[in-house]
Amino acid sequence: xxxxxxxxxxxxxxxxxxxxxxxxxxxxxxINLLFGVxxxxxxxxxxxxxxxxxxxxxxxxxxxxxxxxxxETLDALRSAVNDPSTQMIGVIQVDDTIQTxxxxxxxxxxxxxxxTLPQIYENQREPLPVEQxxxxxxxxxxxxxxxxxxxxxxxxxxxxxxxxxxNIISEKEDGIxxxxxxxxxxxxxxxxxxxLLGFVGGTASTIVTASICMRxxxxxxxxxxLIILLSAYISALSGLFIGTFSNGLMIGIVYIKIxxxxxxxxxxxxxxxxxxxxxxxxxxYILPSSATFYGIMxxxxxxxxxLWPALIALLLHAVLWSIVYKLxxxxxxxx
Amino acid sequence: MWNDFFGLLKKDxxxxxxxxxxxxxxxxxxxxxxxxxxxxxxxDQEIYPVYLYDPQDTQxxxxxxxxxxxxxxxxxxxxxxxxxxxxxxxxxxxxxYLLSSGLETTDHYRMLFGEAVLNGTVDGQAEVIGVNNxxxxxxxxxxxxxLFFELSAVGFLGLxxxxxxxxxxxxxxxxxxxxxxRPMFIFSxxxxxxxxxxxxxxxxxxxxxxxxxxxxxxPAVLLQAGILSLIMALAGFLCAVCLPDFKQFSLFYLVLAxxxxxxxxxxxxxxxxxxxxxxxxxxxxFTAMKSAYFSMPTTSVxxxxxxxxxxxxLFILACQTFNREIAREG
Numbered sequence: 001x002x003x004x005x006x007x008x009x010x011x012x013x014x015x016x017x018x019x020x021x022x023x024x025x026x027x028x029x030x031i032n033l034l035f036g037v038x039x040x041x042x043x044x045x046x047x048x049x050x051x052x053x054x055x056x057x058x059x060x061x062x063x064x065x066x067x068x069x070x071x072e073t074l075d076a077l078r079s080a081v082n083d084p085s086t087q088m089i090g091v092i093q094v095d096d097t098i099q100t101x102x103x104x105x106x107x108x109x110x111x112x113x114x115x116t117l118p119q120i121y122e123n124q125r126e127p128l129p130v131e132q133x134x135x136x137x138x139x140x141x142x143x144x145x146x147x148x149x150x151x152x153x154x155x156x157x158x159x160x161x162x163x164x165x166x167n168i169i170s171e172k173e174d175g176i177x178x179x180x181x182x183x184x185x186x187x188x189x190x191x192x193x194x195x196l197l198g199f200v201g202g203t204a205s206t207i208v209t210a211s212i213c214m215r216x217x218x219x220x221x222x223x224x225x226l227i228i229l230l231s232a233y234i235s236a237l238s239g240l241f242i243g244t245f246s247n248g249l250m251i252g253i254v255y256i257k258i259x260x261x262x263x264x265x266x267x268x269x270x271x272x273x274x275x276x277x278x279x280x281x282x283x284x285y286i287l288p289s290s291a292t293f294y295g296i297m298x299x300x301x302x303x304x305x306x307l308w309p310a311l312i313a314l315l316l317h318a319v320l321w322s323i324v325y326k327l328x329x330x331x332x333x334x335x
Numbered sequence: 336m337w338n339d340f341f342g343l344l345k346k347d348x349x350x351x352x353x354x355x356x357x358x359x360x361x362x363x364x365x366x367x368x369x370x371x372x373x374x375x376x377x378x379d380q381e382i383y384p385v386y387l388y389d390p391q392d393t394q395x396x397x398x399x400x401x402x403x404x405x406x407x408x409x410x411x412x413x414x415x416x417x418x419x420x421x422x423x424x425x426x427x428x429x430x431x432y433l434l435s436s437g438l439e440t441t442d443h444y445r446m447l448f449g450e451a452v453l454n455g456t457v458d459g460q461a462e463v464i465g466v467n468n469x470x471x472x473x474x475x476x477x478x479x480x481x482l483f484f485e486l487s488a489v490g491f492l493g494l495x496x497x498x499x500x501x502x503x504x505x506x507x508x509x510x511x512x513x514x515x516x517r518p519m520f521i522f523s524x525x526x527x528x529x530x531x532x533x534x535x536x537x538x539x540x541x542x543x544x545x546x547x548x549x550x551x552x553x554p555a556v557l558l559q560a561g562i563l564s565l566i567m568a569l570a571g572f573l574c575a576v577c578l579p580d581f582k583q584f585s586l587f588y589l590v591l592a593x594x595x596x597x598x599x600x601x602x603x604x605x606x607x608x609x610x611x612x613x614x615x616x617x618x619x620x621f622t623a624m625k626s627a628y629f630s631m632p633t634t635s636v637x638x639x640x641x642x643x644x645x646x647x648x649l650f651i652l653a654c655q656t657f658n659r660e661i662a663r664e665g
Contacts (some may be wrong), residue, residue, distance in 0.1 A: 019590075044440050065444040082465050084472050084629060085603060089461070103465030105472035112382040112400075113444070114461035120451045130450055131430040134442060250496040253588075254359055257488075258366070266374070273378045 003189070007197045010167065017163050021205050024156035028209040031148050045113060046088045048077045054093045061124065062091060089114045097122060146300040149213050151268065154293050156209045157231040158263050160202020161239030162256055164194045168243030169252040187329065191240065198236030203228055220299050223307055230314035231292045237321045244328065263289035271297060285309070288317040339515055343523040350497050351527060360489065360535055367481045368542045375477050376470050383445050385452045386413045389424040400452050420449035429453060467629075471548070478543045479628040480600065483621050485539075486532055486560060487596060488588075490567030494524055495575035495584055511661040518654050525568055532564035533557055544628075555632035559624045562642045566620070569649035576656045 011017040045066030049059060050073065062068045069088070071077040081090040082103045087110045090101045098121050100114045171177055180190060206228050210216075216224055238259060246252040267290040274281045284290040295310035351357065385401050388410040404410045407423070414421040414433055421432040431449045435442050451457050467475065501507060510520060536557060540549045578584045599621045602612045612618050619641075623633040633639075 044438055045444060064440060065447070066440050078464060084467070084476055084625075090464075099462070101462035101464050103467070104463040105465055105467045105469050107380040107469070109380045109382045111461070113448075115459045116448070116451060116457045117459075117461075119456045119459050120447050123447070123451055123454065123456055128450065128454065129428045130453070131428050132446055133430060133432045134435055134446070135433070136435045248354075250354065250492070253492075258362075261366075265370075269374065269378060273380065 003193050004196055004200070007167070007193050008200070011163055011197065011201070014166060014170070017166060017201070020159050020162045021201060024152050024159065024205050024209045025212065027152045027155070028149070028213040031145065031152065032213045045110065046086065047091050048080050048088045049091050049093075050074055050077055054091070058091070058093055058098060058121075061121065089117070091117070146297070147268070147272075150293055150296045150300065151264065152209055153206055153214070153296055154231075154267070154289055155260070155264060156206040157202050157228060157292060158235040158238075158260065158289055159205060160198040160232050160235035161242060161259065162198075163201035164198035164236055164239040165242040165246075165252055165256060166249075167197060168194060168240070169246060169249055172243075172247065173249065187333070191325075191329070194240060194243070195233070195236045198239040199232050202232035202235050206232065216299060217302075223295070223304075223311065224299055226311055227292055227295045227314065230311070230318055231288065234288045234314065234317050234321060237318070237325060240325060241321075241328075244332070263287060266290065267293035285313045288314060291317070340519055340523060343515075343519060344527065347497065347523050347527050350500065351493075351531075354496060354500065356493055356497075357531070360531065363485055363489075364535065364538055364542075367485070367539065371474065371477050371481070371543045376473050378473065379469070383448055384413075384419040385422060385449055386410050386419055387422045387424070391424070393424055398452050398455060398457060400457065420445050420452075422449055422453055474544055475548075475552075475628040476625070478539060479625045480603070482536060482539055482556075482560065483563070483624050484596060484600075485535065486563045487567050487617070488592065489535075490528055490532065490564050491571035491574075491591070492588060494528055494568045494571040495588075497524060498572060498575040499580070499584070507661060517657060517661070518650075521569075521572060521650070521653055521657060524572070525565060528568045529561060529564050532560060536560040552628055552630055555627035555630075556624070558632075559620070559627045562646070563620055563624065565646050566642070566649065569646065569653050572653045573649065573656060576653070576660050 047062045047066050047068045049062065049068060049070055051070040052072075054070070059068055059070075069080070071080060074092075077090050078101075080086060081088045081101065084103075084105060087106050089106075089110060092099045092101070098118050100117050102111060102114045106114070171180075210224075210228075242252055242255045242259070246255050266284060266287055270281055270284040270290060271293060274284070291310040291313035294306045295314075298304060298306045298310070382400065385398070386409075387401050387403050388405075388407055389403065402413070404413060407425075410421045410423065410432070413419055417434045417436045419433070423430040423432055431446055431453075433442070433445055433449070436445070448457075465472075510517070537549075537553065540553055540556060544552065574587055575584055578587060595615075595617055598609070598612065599615060599617045602609055602618060603621050603625060619638060623638060626633055
């Protein structure tokens, strides 16, 4: 315990670590405070119409199905539809019917919507006798906000590697590594201390962030804690790996950058895009952060389908990487 | 004079080699290209799947969007993703059965779509007005983004790490007494970084866009890459001279990466409308890069004036700070 105190004191002087700790917290506060309606609009279908041509009925009908933006001229509408960063569908009124156009680079869902919209518009004039059952599920999922919170939490957990990686590297640079070799301290206790350092940092940062921007039910506290602890442990381990393999601060930072990109980007894309029974989706568990991410999103959705696979995957990762680290260490001892 | 400059170039090149700069660039190139070719181009979002449960086999719905299921339980399991649409034809009127996705408009359209599939009225073809299909667009878009991030990171970090190493070795102090032209010192580093950045651009573009498209966009892209590389390298040089050690510098870099490039990325990628984004200088660099990749290079004279103005300004500033630093160290 005493040694951990010294370790914590040594990173307290490191501004980089303090900033790393505060970054997710600040992001959490920002998400909570600044979350406007404008974000909601991303996942909705977006239609563009010409102000002077579209009838009020058509605009009202389109507004039931997505977001409608009105443009002054056809040219303005065409360039908005053509803009590669939008998924907008252009809608033109022709007497009683509508015609649609797209730029051709849209996702399949928007392409099909654009193709079928004119006919669906005509259908509404003679509605068929169809019963509609729409079930609203109670979830804590608020679309993009939940996604952003999950990203922030995963970042906080896996930022833990920064604490001990930076610490180990700067000790290496200052020559403390050599001093340690003559001190009556075993490699084992050194490793345990460094893991604890990353672990404590990551866990604390995540819990503070979560308490700011996440509301979970009492039953979910335990699985959530398990996810945090396991992920923080894995992240602390990766910090050790980074510390072992990099011999300069610059290289260390680059490794951290690569690990953060690798840990953050794929899970989000897999979660959003790949159907969750596909083989690729299961393959994504190769990255520990995917398991964390799916687990947290499950908590938001008040489900538990992916929670247990996620926890098992994390546990496997923790055991596996511990063994790998042990092997690496044994080899370097031999050399 | 030219001999001196050549000597400086050789020294900087060795420094870059020893700091594994090129290895890192190559690693990034491989990582980005793998991600683009194996993951990003395949990303898509399919249309709402429609599941039909029809125990009496009353209807012969044969639409490409419909999947038939054998039981009510299977239907409920299939639509549990809150994206699919279920249709039940067991008794009386057909029933549309779906779980809310959380967005009212999307739910509304999902119901209309389910109804249309049931009626078989889902033909039609929207007019296509663009020139890119989804894959080409994805490739152009993501290559532009990766290049933007890589250049802003590498220029900034790369030059700074070289300078810190030299600071540590005492090179700056030595330069104080050497009869060497001081702007040359900055210039040789800039030139090397510029060349390596341009090379990176050429490789990244060729690998991920294909030779045909790459040749078409490269002249415009190289111009933007050059501007970005120079600006970022000079900014990195300035910060590296001002800040005492590499740790503080990397702290600064973290702030830059999070608060400077993230909003740009969000605004450029998702079409979110933020009024204030036009006051963000990086946003203009990013849009210029992106439009270069979409074969619509920026033609605004004002933009280029600003770019070259800031490069010259940064260069002068860098020279002055460097001189001051030498005076302090010497």
